[in-house]
Amino acid sequence: MTDFLDCDIAETRELLKKKELTSVELTTFYLDRIKEHDVELASYLRTTEELAMQMAQEADRRIAMGEDQPLLGVPLGIKDILCTKGVETTCASQILKGFVPPYDATVIGRLKGSGFVHLGRLNMDEFAMGSSTENSSFQVTKNPWDTTRIPGGSSGGSAAAVAAGLCSAALGTDTGGSIRQPAGLCSVVGMKPTYGRVSRYGLIAFASSLDQIGPVTRNVRDCATILRVICGHDPLDSTSIPEPVPDYLASLGREIQGMRIGLPKEYFIEGMDRDVKESVEQSVKILERNGAAIVPVSLPHSEYAVAVYYIICTAEASSNLARYDGVKYGMRVGGKDIIQMYKKTRSAGFGSEVKRRIILGTYVLSSGYYDAYYRKAGQVRTLIRQDFDKAFERCDLIVTPVSPTTAFKIGERTEDPLTMYLSDILTIPVNLAGLPAISVPCGFDATGLPIGMQIIGKPLDESTILQAAFVVEQEIGLNKIPERFRSRGYQS
Numbered sequence: 075m076t077d078f079l080d081c082d083i084a085e086t087r088e089l090l091k092k093k094e095l096t097s098v099e100l101t102t103f104y105l106d107r108i109k110e111h112d113v114e115l116a117s118y119l120r121t122t123e124e125l126a127m128q129m130a131q132e133a134d135r136r137i138a139m140g141e142d143q144p145l146l147g148v149p150l151g152i153k154d155i156l157c158t159k160g161v162e163t164t165c166a167s168q169i170l171k172g173f174v175p176p177y178d179a180t181v182i183g184r185l186k187g188s189g190f191v192h193l194g195r196l197n198m199d200e201f202a203m204g205s206s207t208e209n210s211s212f213q214v215t216k217n218p219w220d221t222t223r224i225p226g227g228s229s230g231g232s233a234a235a236v237a238a239g240l241c242s243a244a245l246g247t248d249t250g251g252s253i254r255q256p257a258g259l260c261s262v263v264g265m266k267p268t269y270g271r272v273s274r275y276g277l278i279a280f281a282s283s284l285d286q287i288g289p290v291t292r293n294v295r296d297c298a299t300i301l302r303v304i305c306g307h308d309p310l311d312s313t314s315i316p317e318p319v320p321d322y323l324a325s326l327g328r329e330i331q332g333m334r335i336g337l338p339k340e341y342f343i344e345g346m347d348r349d350v351k352e353s354v355e356q357s358v359k360i361l362e363r364n365g366a367a368i369v370p371v372s373l374p375h376s377e378y379a380v381a382v383y384y385i386i387c388t389a390e391a392s393s394n395l396a397r398y399d400g401v402k403y404g405m406r407v408g409g410k411d412i413i414q415m416y417k418k419t420r421s422a423g424f425g426s427e428v429k430r431r432i433i434l435g436t437y438v439l440s441s442g443y444y445d446a447y448y449r450k451a452g453q454v455r456t457l458i459r460q461d462f463d464k465a466f467e468r469c470d471l472i473v474t475p476v477s478p479t480t481a482f483k484i485g486e487r488t489e490d491p492l493t494m495y496l497s498d499i500l501t502i503p504v505n506l507a508g509l510p511a512i513s514v515p516c517g518f519d520a521t522g523l524p525i526g527m528q529i530i531g532k533p534l535d536e537s538t539i540l541q542a543a544f545v546v547e548q549e550i551g552l553n554k555i556p557e558r559f560r561s562r563g564y565q566s
C-alpha cells in the first residue's frame with residue numbers, strides 16, 4: 075500500500091510508469107485535496123482544473139507510448155509570477171488582474187517539455203515584494219504548521235502548498251530570500267540557483283539583477299530533479315549562463331568526507347531565536363560527523379546587505395514597474411487625459427508596499443541622489459561579493475540559518491516595514507552576490523514551528539549544495555506533512 079502523499083516525484087513516477095496510477099487519478103487527487111484544505115490555507119489564487127485535466131490526459135497518453143520524462147504526469151503548482159500562455163497571471167496584484175500572457179516563460183516551456191501538469195497559480199506577495207505573503211492583493215496564506223502564522227514570503231503560497239501536500243512540488247522565485255525563507259518556515263526544501271542558471275524570460279520582473287526562479291519541494295531529491303529540468307542556457311535571457319547542466323541527482327548520496335564547511339560568525343547574530351541557532355548548530359554537527367571539516371569564515375560587509383538591497387531592488391523595481399500604466403497590461407482606470415489615466419490606474423492598481431518601493435526607488439535614482447545611493451550601493455554590493463569570494467578560498471560551502479526567527483503571527487509585522495525587511499537579513503547577501511543556496515529543514519522550535527538551514531555554494535556549484543543538504547536530510551528526515559492535512563489519503 076502506497077499513500078501518494080508520502081511519495082516524492084521519483085516514487086510517483088515509478089507508480090505512473092508501472093501503471094499503478096494514472097496522471098488523471100493523481101491530478102484529481104490533488105484537486106480534491108485543494109478543495110478540502112485550501113479554504114483554510116489559501117495557498118492557491120486559482121486552480122486551473124480544466125487545463126490540469128487536459129495535461130494529465132496528455133501525460134497518460136505519452137506514458138502509454140512509453141515516453142519517460144522526469145516530470146511526466148506530475149502535478150505542480152506555479153507561483154503566479156511566471157507567464158503562462160492562456161493562463162491568467164497576476165503577480166497577486168490588482169493591476170494585472172485579468173492579464174493572460176500570450177506566451178510561456180522559458181521555465182514553463184521546459185516543464186511542459188518534461189510533461190508536468192499545471193495544477194494552479196500560487197499566492198505570493200504582490201510583485202514578490204514581501205516576506206510573509208500578507209502583501210498579496212487577494213488573500214493571506216497561512217502556515218500549515220500553525221494557521222495563525224505566516225508561511226513566509228514572497229513565495230508563501232508555494233511553500234504552504236508543498237508543505238500541506240497540495241501539489242507534488244512548486245516553482246517559486248527568489249530576489250532576496252523569497253524561496254528560501256518560506257521553505258524554511260514551512261519545513262520544505264527550496265533552492266535559489268546561481269544568478270543566470272535559470273532563464274528569467276517570462277518571469278515578471280521585480281529586481282532584474284537579483285531575481286531567480288527555483289524549485290520548492292518536499293525533499294532534496296525532488297529539488298535536484300526539477301533543477302535539472304529548468305536550468306540551462308536560454309538565448310532569450312541575456313544574463314543566462316551558457317554552461318552545460320550537470321546531473322544533479324548524481325551528487326546525492328556521495329560522501330562529504332573532507333568537505334570544508336564555512337561558518338560565518340556574522341550570521342549567528344544577536345536577536346536570533348535560540349532554538350534556531352541550536353538547531354542549525356546540531357545540523358552542522360551532522361555534517362561534521364559525516365567527515366566535513368568546519369572552518370570559521372568572515373563576511374564582514376554582509377552587515378550592509380539589507381540597506382544595499384533596499385536601494386538596488388527599489389531602484390530596479392521603480393524602473394521595471396513603469397510599464398504598468400493602463401496602456402498595455404491589465405487594469406485601466408480612465409481619466410480626462412492620459413496623465414490622469416496613468417495616475418488613476420497606478421493609484422488604484424498597486425498596493426501600499428509596491429507604492430512605497432516605487433517611491434523609494436525613484437528617489438534613489440533621481441539626479442543628485444544617484445551617486446550617493448545607487449552608485450554607492452553598487453560599490454558595497456561588490457564588497458559583499460568579494461567577501462564571499464574570499465571565504466570560498468577556505469571552504470566549499472557556507473552554512474547559516476535561513477531566517478533569524480521561526481514563522482511570526484499574521485499581522486505582527488505589517489505595520490513595521492523595517493522589522494519585516496530584517497526577516498531577510500541572512501538570505502539577501504546571497505542574492506547580492508549572485509550565489510546559489512538552498513534551505514533545507516533542520517528541526518522545529520519548542521512550539522513546533524519549523525526551522526531551516528541555509529547552505530550557500532560557489533557560483534554554479536548547486537551540486538555540492540545538494541550533496542550536503544541530502545546528508546542532513548537523511549539524518550533528520552523531516553519531510554512530513556502536518557497531521558491535520560493528512561486526511562483523505564489515497565492509496566494504491
Ligand code: GLN
Nearest residue numbers: 202203204249250251252
Ligand atoms: N522579502 C524580500 C523583499 O521584500 C525578498 C523578496 C523576494 O525575494 N522576492 O524584497
